[in-house]
Structure formats: structure tokens, C-alpha cells
Amino acid sequence: MILYDAQRHIFHLQTEEFSYVMQILEDGQLIHRYFGQRVNYFGDHPLVLLNRSFSPNPTASDRTYSLDTQLLEYSTNGLGDFRESAIAVSYExxxxxxxxxxxxxIYKGKKALAGLPSSYGDDDQVESLEIDLYDDYLDLTVTLFYSLFPETNMLAKSVKVxxxxxxxxxEKVLSLSLDLPDSAYQVHTLNxxxxQEKLWTISExxxxxxxIESRRGASGHAQTPFIALADEQVTEDxxxxxxxxxxxxxxxxxxxxVNQLEMTRLGIGINDYHFRWRLEAGEEFQTPEALLSYTNRGFSGMTQTSHHFIRKHILSGKxxxxxxxxLVNNWEATYFQFTEQKILELAEVASQxxxxxxxxxxxxxGHRDDDNSSLGDWFLYQAKLPNGLAHLVQKVNEKGLDFGLWFEPEMIxxxxxLYRQHPDWAIQMAGxxxxFGREQLVLDLTKPEVCDYIVKSVTAVLESANISYVKWDMNRNITNPSDDLANDVKQEFYHRYMLGLxxxxxxxxxxxxxxLFESCSGGGGRYDxxxxxxxxxxxxxxxxxxxSRLSIQEGTSLIYPTLTMGAHVSAVPNHQVGRLTPLETRGHVAMMGNLGFELDLTKLSTQxxxxxxxxxxxxxxIxxxxxxxxxxxxxxxxxxxKAYCQVSSNRDQAVLTYVKILAQPESPISRIKLKGLDPDACYDCDLLGRSYYGDELMRIGLDMPLIQQDYQSVQYLFNKKRGENL
Known part of the structure; x- marks a missing residue:
């Protein structure tokens, strides 16, 4: 709930797990007071007022109050707070x-952000607060948006100027700025x-x-738009x-x-690299939305909060x-060299x-036989598929399979x-x-006519056949950005590109x-x-x-739910690293995500x-x-x-996946303790031929088999018994 104490000018935002507190001071400054484990009431806790040398004071008579030593809700530039500001402006x-x-x-529900994706919720799921901050000299209003999701322990924040x-x-405008009174944390990011995306990285x-940042025009393989601060002694639980x-x-x-007083400021938003947005009189700028959460239940608590929130309030539609x-994808099976007959043979084996x-x-x-041509020409390559796309799709459907198709619509x-007709549609800078990257260029999505072309051309293909799935790829980052509107004050291209997309x-x-649309950017280069x-x-x-997928999928699991994660079984030797791993292990790892296959089924042995x-x-x-x-x-x-446990929402089923990477002589026995089970329920495990109580599996654990080969795995399935005990 969102509470406002009009007498003390205090805002108190409460979820089931945390409290977030702000206060308006007599001079109108909005101060951050507390963010942490939920409290029922925030009392009359005084501000810390100290006479600090070299800390500027708003009034000559009071040397104890300085913006440089306070916890600020949304910091500005030029008035004596020397930390990284949340917003910076320039004017004549x-x-x-x-x-x-x-x-x-304060109101029930949540407003959508114009032109930007954002979280959503019904009136009974979310409550919102808008705070207008005003600069009377500039006649400038900055509105801070807070949308609180009490049951899922998330606070959505954004800013409109x-x-x-x-x-x-x-010059800069962050979506979120958070001041904390101490600095005994480690930073956790996905680098x-x-x-080799989404590697869980811990920094002092x-x-x-x-x-961390991206300057690529996409969130990128190297960094993920996520950051966490955690206690130095934090554990999973x-x-x-x-x-x-x-x-x-x-x-x-x-x-x-971290400043000189060991206070910490956490911030996230649009990169101010190549960003300068001019607002004429009466114009507005809306930032993207940031999500903020707190837990004292370790990384598992953060993961569960993030997973549940994304499934309920980010994902949408059918x-x-x-x-x-x-699914089976033909890429590593055939690459560019396929025929209609080959695709139908693959479909036949897949159906079986x-x-x-x-x-x-x-x-x-187009006429695409390699990666040197045809991006932008979204019409059928007749030499490969002489009977047409609709015919191929129908034949695949007749074998009992749905049909999906790959696109890379942002490229040319x-x-x-398309390039011969519209060379000016490629992003380019005069002179x-x-x-080039992969012999391709990026279309300029700041141009409405380019966006219209992409929608029209993709629509024509999707309407031409019974297509159930689209893989939307993006294999090239932006270079030579240029604004048609460019002058000495505008650097708007990168954000306008995203608005176009x-x-x-x-x-x-x-x-x-x-x-079903699946995003891709050379894999996880835009997984956000x-x-x-x-x-x-x-x-x-x-x-x-x-x-390789063990670390990639583990880092991904830190914040993104399994429902969003494509994972395929591929051939060996593996096409990326040349490693030979057993089919069983490849299957067990892929089955921790959305299972698919990326190999030529027609060439497999009977076994x-x-x-x-x-x-x-x-x-x-499962x-x-x-x-x-x-x-x-x-x-x-x-x-x-590595060991992971996936448990059904009603706790009736659990899947334990264990992978031993390298064999070791005289290796110790590994006892794995499960999580998330019903402690009082009895679970059958057919592979082990016996039953266990939930508390037994979670508190005593299960001994893993002694494995004497590299890259081996086991998968145990536990199903809750009905109406009987051991």
C-alpha cells in the first residue's frame, strides 16, 4: 500500500516484504529516508545533520545541512551534490x-508509458504515486512515477520531464536513483x-x-540492464x-x-553516451521504466521475486x-544449404x-545462399522452395507439426x-x-517509412501461410549513427531507434x-x-x-524465468566449442529451459x-x-x-538435475539438498525405486552417483504421492 502522512510529509510504500520511505522537507527537497525490510510504521527519525567541511550549504546560517551529505530521492546537477546526478540539463x-x-x-492501477514497454497490473494488483518536482526558474516539471506491486514485492519507477x-x-535523465546510508555491499551483474552471455559476476x-553500460544500440552480449547490491555474507537463502x-x-x-561518507548511490537508466535531447516549450520526455526490489531471503528470494513478477506483469498475450x-530448428542441421525436400525429411523424423x-x-x-545478401527482401527464394512457402507449411502441418520462420527485419x-531502391534507409553518416558486420547494415528505424516497410513486409509473409512462431534475429550493432534532425544540440538517434523498434x-x-515471437540477437545480445x-x-x-550452457543458463536464471529461455540439444562435436558430450547430458541441460533441437535428425543413429x-x-x-x-x-x-531443482507451483512435482563436469579420482560423494518441496508430502522417484518425504530431501539430501567420466549428468523426477504414506 501507499501511505501519505500529511502532517509529517512522509510517503511510506509497503509490500509484503519491504518498506520504501520518502519525506518532503520544509524547503521542498524530497529526501529518501529508508528502503529495506518492511516496517509497520516509520517514526520520527531525525535527519543526520553534521557540519562537514567543503560541503556546500543552501543557507549561510546553517552549515549542518548539505545536499552532498543527504540521501536524495532524485538528485540534480549544479547545486552542491557532487555525486553522479540522476538528471542533468543545460539551457541558454x-x-x-x-x-x-x-x-x-495517489491512485489505484498503473498508467502505460507512451511509446515504451512497461510493466502492467490491474487496479487490485498495483497502486501508483506521482510526485511533481518543479524548478520555478526554468518552469520545468519532473514527475516521479512509482507503481507498487505489493504481492510480488516490486516497485516500478520512471520519470517524465x-x-x-x-x-x-x-543531458542525462535516469529512470532510478537510490541512495543507501552505507556501503557494505558487493555488486552483482550479468556480464x-x-x-558466453549472462555470466554471474561479483565485484567489490x-x-x-x-x-556497466552498453553503447551498441542494443543492451548487448557484454552487459545486461540489471544490477544488484548484496550483503557481503549473502547466500542463496x-x-x-x-x-x-x-x-x-x-x-x-x-x-x-560510494561517496566519502560511505553512502551508496545506485542508478540505472538510458546511457548519456550520444544522448542530448532538446525539449521545446511544452514538450515532454518519458524515461524507460526501472524495477526495484529488496529481499532479505538471499539470491533465491531475489530470483523468485523476479521470476514471478516477469511472468505476471511483463509477459503478455496468449x-x-x-x-x-x-521444436527443431534447421540452422545447425543445414545452415543455408537446404531444399524443400530436406526440410520435409527433417519434419518427418521430428514428427516420429x-x-x-x-x-x-x-x-x-531473396537469393540468400550465404550471409552476404538479401536482408530486407522478405519474399520467397523460389529456387530453394519452388512450390511456395504456403505449400511447405501445409506439408509440415500435415505431419503434425506447427511451423516457425526466421526473420532479421532490422537489417539490410x-x-x-531494398538497398538498391532505398540506400538512404541504411543507417549512415554523411561523408x-x-x-559492415556480417556483410550487413542496420535499417534506420527513426524513419517512419522504414518502420512501415518492416511491418508491411513481415505482415505479408505471416499472412501468406500458417506460421505459428517467429524467431526475430538482430546480428549487428549500430555504427555511424546520424540524426536527420541533427544540429549542435541534438543527439537523439539511439533512443529514437528504440522507439521505432x-x-x-x-x-x-x-x-x-x-x-509465438522469440527474440534473438546473435543469441542473448538483446535478452532484456x-x-x-x-x-x-x-x-x-x-x-x-x-x-557452456551451465553458466549461461545459471546466470540467466538469476533474474529471468525459465519460460523465457530457449535451450536446444545440438550435435557433437559441438559447432561452437568442438566438445563431445553425451546425448543424455545435452538433453538434461536443455530440459532446464524451453526444450528444442538444433541438429540433423535425419543423420542420427537409431540409438x-x-x-x-x-x-x-x-x-x-515435466x-x-x-x-x-x-x-x-x-x-x-x-x-x-552443478545442481538445480525445478518445482511445480503446487509442489506436486520436482525435477533435480545434477551435472558432473570433469571426472576426478577418489572424488568425494556429493550430497544434494533439494528446495521448494512440501515438507510433509511423500514423493515417489521411479528412477531410484523408492519414496522420500519432502523434508527428508530438503534437510538430509540425496547422494549423487559416483561418476567416473567427463560431462555426465543425472535427472531425478519426484512426484507427490496421493492419499498414502511411505
């Missing part, structure tokens, strides 16, 4: 900004690179600033964790700054909480194995009809030559609500909450090696095909638990082994 005669409280509004009678340039927090997400898919920054189909969908990847359009090839996605996903608002599934990584049929059968029995249940990382003796 200065650059300081003095924001004071003007008014506020409105110019009054004077023009102003935004990496192409084919010291005086000064720690930051206990300790304080403050976490912040950004619902945005473009350039972002996230930082944690596939919001609908299980995903088991119980697979539910076939996805035709890159190479079906120089060797394409500069193109910079979101407009395209909004139009297409609304026009085709029955289609902005994309998940439109596309409820992401291709986690182009790296399909089971052992391997039988193994895949068994994997498909097993996955169908799919609801894997995709819609709760995910737990389990404690192991070393990084050489």
Missing part, C-alpha cells in the same frame, strides 16, 4: 537544476560476450564508482539483496557509487503463462520423435533490392563510408496474437525486459554446448534417435514444472558440479 544561461516538491497524486515556457536540453564495492532492472533494449548505464512447444514444431531458419528469402544487405513490435504482436514485453521467449545463446524420443517424452511429462514452476540453484561441493 546555465546548467543547474533546483527541483522542489509541488504536488502528488516537461518543459514549461523555456526550452531545455536533457559476458558473444556465445569501494569508494568511487562502479558501472539469506541476506539482503537490492536489485534493479531496466525495461529497455538500447544503450543503458547502471552504476553504484503466451504469458502458456507452455512452449518442443514427438517434436511439435519445425522452424525454418536463415536462407529462405547492400546486395538487395563516412559504411562499417518498439512501435514495430507493438503493431506486429497485436496484429498476430496467435504467433524491454523485448520480453513483446516477445515472451528469447534465444539464450548461439552457444549450444551443454557445458540416438531413440534417446531423443525418450527426452521428448520425459519433457512433456514441461509444466520446468516452464511454469519455481527454479532453485542448489549447493554443491565445488564449481566442478
Amino acid at each position: 544561461d546555465g546548467s543547474s537544476l533546483d527541483l522542489r516538491y509541488r504536488q502528488h497524486r 516537461r518543459a514549461g515556457q523555456r526550452a531545455v536540453c536533457l 559476458g560476450r558473444y556465445a 564495492l569501494r569508494q568511487g564508482k562502479f558501472s 539469506s541476506g539482503q539483496v537490492y536489485s534493479a532492472h531496466l525495461i529497455y533494449s538500447g544503450n543503458f548505464v547502471a552504476f553504484a557509487e 503466451y504469458k503463462e502458456k507452455t512452449r512447444p518442443i 520423435a514427438g517434436i511439435e514444431m519445425l522452424v525454418l531458419d536463415d536462407g529462405w528469402f 544487405s547492400e546486395d538487395s533490392n 563516412r563510408s559504411h562499417r 518498439y512501435d514495430i513490435l507493438e503493431r506486429l504482436t497485436k496484429a498476430f496474437p496467435e504467433v 525486459l524491454g523485448m520480453l514485453c513483446y516477445m515472451p521467449q528469447t534465444w539464450t545463446s548461439d552457444n549450444t554446448d551443454a557445458i 540416438d534417435l531413440s534417446g531423443i524420443k525418450e527426452q521428448v517424452k520425459t519433457y512433456k511429462a 514441461r509444466d514444472t520446468i516452464q511454469l514452476g519455481d527454479f532453485y540453484r542448489l549447493s554443491t561441493k565445488s564449481e566442478n558440479e
Whole structure:
């Protein structure tokens, strides 16, 4: 709930787990007072007022009050707070900004953000607060938006800036700024690179600033728009964790700054790199939305909060909480060299194995036989598919499979009809030559006519055949950005690109609500909450090696639910790292996400095909638990082994996956303790031929088999007994 004490000018936002408190001072400054474990009432706790040397004071008579030593709710530039500000402006005669409280509004429900993806909730699920801060010299209003989701322990925050009678340039505007009174934290982020995304990284927090960012025009493989501060002694199950997400898919920054008084400022928002947004009189700028949460239940608590919130308040449409189909993708089976006959042969074997969908990847359009041509020409490559796309889809459907198709709509090839007709549609800077990546360029989505073309061309394909799934790829970051509106004060291109992309996605996903859209950017290069608002599934990584996927999927699991995570079984030697892993292990790892296959089923041995049929059968029995249940990382003796438990929402079923990476001589026995079970229930395990009580599995644990080969795994399925005891 959101409470306002008019006498003390205190806002108190409460969820089931945390309290968030702000106060308006007599001079109109909005001060942050507390964020942490829920309290029933925030009493008359005085501000810390100290005479600090070299800390500027608003009045000459009071040396104890300085913005540089206070916890601020939304910090500004130029008035004596020397930390990283949340907002910075410039105007014709200065650059300081003095924001004071003007008014506020509290109401049920939540407003959508114009042109941007955001969380959502019904009136009984969310309550909102708007606080207007005002600079009377500039006639500038900054509105802070707070939407509280009490049951899911999340606070959504965003900012809108409105110019009054004077023009102003935004140099920076963050979505979230949080001041904490201490600094005994470690910083947790998800870093990496192409084919090794979402690596859980822990960094020390010291005086000064720690930051991550993207300048690529996409959230990127290297960083994820997420940051967490956690107690130094935090565990999976206990300790304080403050976490912040950004619902945005473009350039972002996230930082944690410790000042000279060991106070910490946490911030996240649009990167101010190549960002300068001019507001004429009366114009507005809306930031993306940030999500803020707190738990004292360790990383497992943060994970459960994030997973539940994303499933209930980020994902939308038909596939919001609908299980995903088991698919086979032809990419690693054929790459560009496929024919209609080959695709139908693949579909036939897939159907026999119980697979539910076939996805035709890159190479079906234009005259594309490699990655040097045809992007932008979204019409059928007749030489490969002479009978037409609708015919192919019908034949695949007749085999009992749904059909999916790959697109890369944001890109253009120089060797394409589209480029020959509209060379100016490619992002380019006057006087500069193109910079190529994968022999392709990026379309300029700041142009409405380009966005219209993409919507029209993709719509024509989707309407031409019974297509159930779209894999939306993006394999190239932005270079040579340029504004058609450019002058010495505007640097708006990167954000306008994202607004164009979101407009395209909004139009297409609304026009085709029955289609499952999966986002991809060379794998996980744009795996973020902005994309998940439109596309409820992401291709986690182009790296399909089971052992590499352990760290990739574990980092992803820190904040993103399994329902959003594509995971495939591929051939060996693995195409990315050359590793040889058993089919069983590849299956067990892929079954921790949305199971698919990325190999040529027509070339498998009878034994391997039988193994895949068994994997498909097993996955169908556990799919609801894997995709819609709760995910737990389990404690192991070393990084050489990994264990995870996935439990159905009603706690009737649990799946334990254990992987031993390298064999070791005389290795100790690993005892794994499960989580999330009903402690009083009895669970059968057919593989072990016996039953266990939930508390037995969670408190005593289960001994793993002694494994004497590399890259081995086991998967145990536990089903709750009905109406009987051991």
C-alpha cells in the first residue's frame, strides 16, 4: 500500500516484504529516508545533520545541512551534490537544476508509458504515486512515477520531464536513483560476450564508482540492464539483496557509487553516451521504466521475486503463462544449404520423435545462399522452395507439426533490392563510408517509412501461410549513427531507434496474437525486459554446448524465468566449442529451459534417435514444472558440479538435475539438498525405486552417483504421492 502522512510529509510504500520511505522537507527537497525490510510504521527519525567541511550549504546560517551529505530521492546537477546526478540539463544561461516538491497524486492501477514497454497490473494488483518536482526558474516539471506491486514485492519507477515556457536540453535523465546510508555491499551483474552471455559476476564495492553500460544500440552480449547490491555474507537463502532492472533494449548505464561518507548511490537508466535531447516549450520526455526490489531471503528470494513478477506483469498475450512447444530448428542441421525436400525429411523424423514444431531458419528469402545478401527482401527464394512457402507449411502441418520462420527485419544487405531502391534507409553518416558486420547494415528505424516497410513486409509473409512462431534475429550493432534532425544540440538517434523498434513490435504482436515471437540477437545480445514485453521467449545463446550452457543458463536464471529461455540439444562435436558430450547430458541441460533441437535428425543413429524420443517424452511429462514452476540453484561441493531443482507451483512435482563436469579420482560423494518441496508430502522417484518425504530431501539430501567420466549428468523426477504414506 501507499501511505501519505500529511502532517509529517512522509510517503511510506509497503509490500509484503519491504518498506520504501520518502519525506518532503520544509524547503521542498524530497529526501529518501529508508528502503529495506518492511516496517509497520516509520517514526520520527531525525535527519543526520553534521557540519562537514567543503560541503556546500543552501543557507549561510546553517552549515549542518548539505545536499552532498543527504540521501536524495532524485538528485540534480549544479547545486552542491557532487555525486553522479540522476538528471542533468543545460539551457541558454546555465546548467543547474533546483527541483522542489509541488504536488502528488495517489491512485489505484498503473498508467502505460507512451511509446515504451512497461510493466502492467490491474487496479487490485498495483497502486501508483506521482510526485511533481518543479524548478520555478526554468518552469520545468519532473514527475516521479512509482507503481507498487505489493504481492510480488516490486516497485516500478520512471520519470517524465516537461518543459514549461523555456526550452531545455536533457543531458542525462535516469529512470532510478537510490541512495543507501552505507556501503557494505558487493555488486552483482550479468556480464559476458558473444556465445558466453549472462555470466554471474561479483565485484567489490569501494569508494568511487562502479558501472556497466552498453553503447551498441542494443543492451548487448557484454552487459545486461540489471544490477544488484548484496550483503557481503549473502547466500542463496539469506541476506539482503537490492536489485534493479531496466525495461529497455538500447544503450543503458547502471552504476553504484560510494561517496566519502560511505553512502551508496545506485542508478540505472538510458546511457548519456550520444544522448542530448532538446525539449521545446511544452514538450515532454518519458524515461524507460526501472524495477526495484529488496529481499532479505538471499539470491533465491531475489530470483523468485523476479521470476514471478516477469511472468505476471511483463509477459503478455496468449503466451504469458502458456507452455512452449518442443521444436527443431534447421540452422545447425543445414545452415543455408537446404531444399524443400530436406526440410520435409527433417519434419518427418521430428514428427516420429514427438517434436511439435519445425522452424525454418536463415536462407529462405531473396537469393540468400550465404550471409552476404538479401536482408530486407522478405519474399520467397523460389529456387530453394519452388512450390511456395504456403505449400511447405501445409506439408509440415500435415505431419503434425506447427511451423516457425526466421526473420532479421532490422537489417539490410547492400546486395538487395531494398538497398538498391532505398540506400538512404541504411543507417549512415554523411561523408563516412559504411562499417559492415556480417556483410550487413542496420535499417534506420527513426524513419517512419522504414518502420512501415518492416511491418508491411513481415505482415505479408505471416499472412501468406500458417506460421505459428517467429524467431526475430538482430546480428549487428549500430555504427555511424546520424540524426536527420541533427544540429549542435541534438543527439537523439539511439533512443529514437528504440522507439521505432518498439512501435514495430507493438503493431506486429497485436496484429498476430496467435504467433509465438522469440527474440534473438546473435543469441542473448538483446535478452532484456524491454523485448520480453513483446516477445515472451528469447534465444539464450548461439552457444549450444551443454557445458557452456551451465553458466549461461545459471546466470540467466538469476533474474529471468525459465519460460523465457530457449535451450536446444545440438550435435557433437559441438559447432561452437568442438566438445563431445553425451546425448543424455545435452538433453538434461536443455530440459532446464524451453526444450528444442538444433541438429540433423535425419543423420542420427537409431540409438540416438531413440534417446531423443525418450527426452521428448520425459519433457512433456515435466514441461509444466520446468516452464511454469519455481527454479532453485542448489549447493554443491565445488564449481566442478552443478545442481538445480525445478518445482511445480503446487509442489506436486520436482525435477533435480545434477551435472558432473570433469571426472576426478577418489572424488568425494556429493550430497544434494533439494528446495521448494512440501515438507510433509511423500514423493515417489521411479528412477531410484523408492519414496522420500519432502523434508527428508530438503534437510538430509540425496547422494549423487559416483561418476567416473567427463560431462555426465543425472535427472531425478519426484512426484507427490496421493492419499498414502511411505
